[in-house]
Amino acid sequence: MAIRPEEAAAALRDIEHAERHSAVMYGYRRTSPHLILWGAIWIAGYGVSFFRLDAWAVWLGLVPIGIGASFWIDRGQTKSSRRGFGWQYATTVVVIFLFIFAVLSILNPTSDAQVGLLLRFWWRSATRFLECGAAQCAWQFLDSRLERLPPAAISVCRNTFCCGWRELGAER
Amino acid sequence: MEQPDPVIHQPARLKLMAALKALPAREQIEFMRLKATLGMTDGNLGAHIVTLERAGYLEIEKSFVGKKPCTRVRLTKPGRRAFEQYVSFLRDIVDQE
Numbered sequence: 001m002a003i004r005p006e007e008a009a010a011a012l013r014d015i016e017h018a019e020r021h022s023a024v025m026y027g028y029r030r031t032s033p034h035l036i037l038w039g040a041i042w043i044a045g046y047g048v049s050f051f052r053l054d055a056w057a058v059w060l061g062l063v064p065i066g067i068g069a070s071f072w073i074d075r076g077q078t079k080s081s082r083r084g085f086g087w088q089y090a091t092t093v094v095v096i097f098l099f100i101f102a103v104l105s106i107l108n109p110t111s112d113a114q115v116g117l118l119l120r121f122w123w124r125s126a127t128r129f130l131e132c133g134a135a136q137c138a139w140q141f142l143d144s145r146l147e148r149l150p151p152a153a154i155s156v157c158r159n160t161f162c163c164g165w166r167e168l169g170a171e172r
Numbered sequence: 173m174e175q176p177d178p179v180i181h182q183p184a185r186l187k188l189m190a191a192l193k194a195l196p197a198r199e200q201i202e203f204m205r206l207k208a209t210l211g212m213t214d215g216n217l218g219a220h221i222v223t224l225e226r227a228g229y230l231e232i233e234k235s236f237v238g239k240k241p242c243t244r245v246r247l248t249k250p251g252r253r254a255f256e257q258y259v260s261f262l263r264d265i266v267d268q269e
Contacts, residue, residue, distance in 0.1 A: 015190040
């Protein structure tokens with residue numbers, strides 16, 4: 001069974017295409033329920049804040065609800081697979097909370113507007129991160145035991161965060 | 173590897189293995205999702221899955237969600253290894269050019 005180099009190259013291209021398509025579909029399937037959930041929470045939180053500027057406390061209720069619901073969604077997803085309960089998700093939540101806590105401790109925002117600006121900045125960073133597919137790369141990166149992460153994803157993340165900080169600085 | 177693995181060599185099975193390899197280890201995927209991802213018909217996909225299962229490259233799990241049957245497929249360790257060997261076999265051919 002002899003294979004010519006052109007056939008081998010074509011097969012490798014097909015493999016790459018199939019792998020990429022499958023990884024993208026998997027990423028959408030895993031992340032879309034979380035994005036919808038947090039979009040709804042975002043709408044609810046900012047909807048209330050729109051009518052009452054001092055209603056920042058609503059986030060104290062919404063965020064735990066969101067985290068609980070995200071765990072529930074993740075549990076449903078992992079139940080349908082043979083993987084363990086989402087340790088990646090738990091680690092991500094802890095890291096995000098530590099990051100938020102550290103930033104709030106250092107920057108020490110004094111008004112709702114400043115807190116809102118920070119939240120907006122994080123949200124935009126997160127959505128850009130997801131849009132560029134870097135989150136998916138990061139997910140695969142964790143799952144395949146640090147197997148691979150394209151340098152492009154690292155560069156996009158760095159640029160996204162740098163732009164976000166510059167915008168924040170300009171608005172303040 | 174002197175000769176390509178005849179089980180994986182078939183183009184549809186190769187795509188199927190590639191799609192499963194892209195998922196995290198131990199992750200299962202429903203038959204219907206796999207069908208949508210690969211754009212194959214029920215019969216075609218089912219036949220290839222059975223062939224790969226006989227070779228020990230896939231594991232099939234059948235269950236019921238409510239009253240609806242649900243088939244889930246996952247790549248086994250030997251399957252992952254065989255696929256990686258096949259890919260390196262192809263790379264060797266391309267590199268020798």
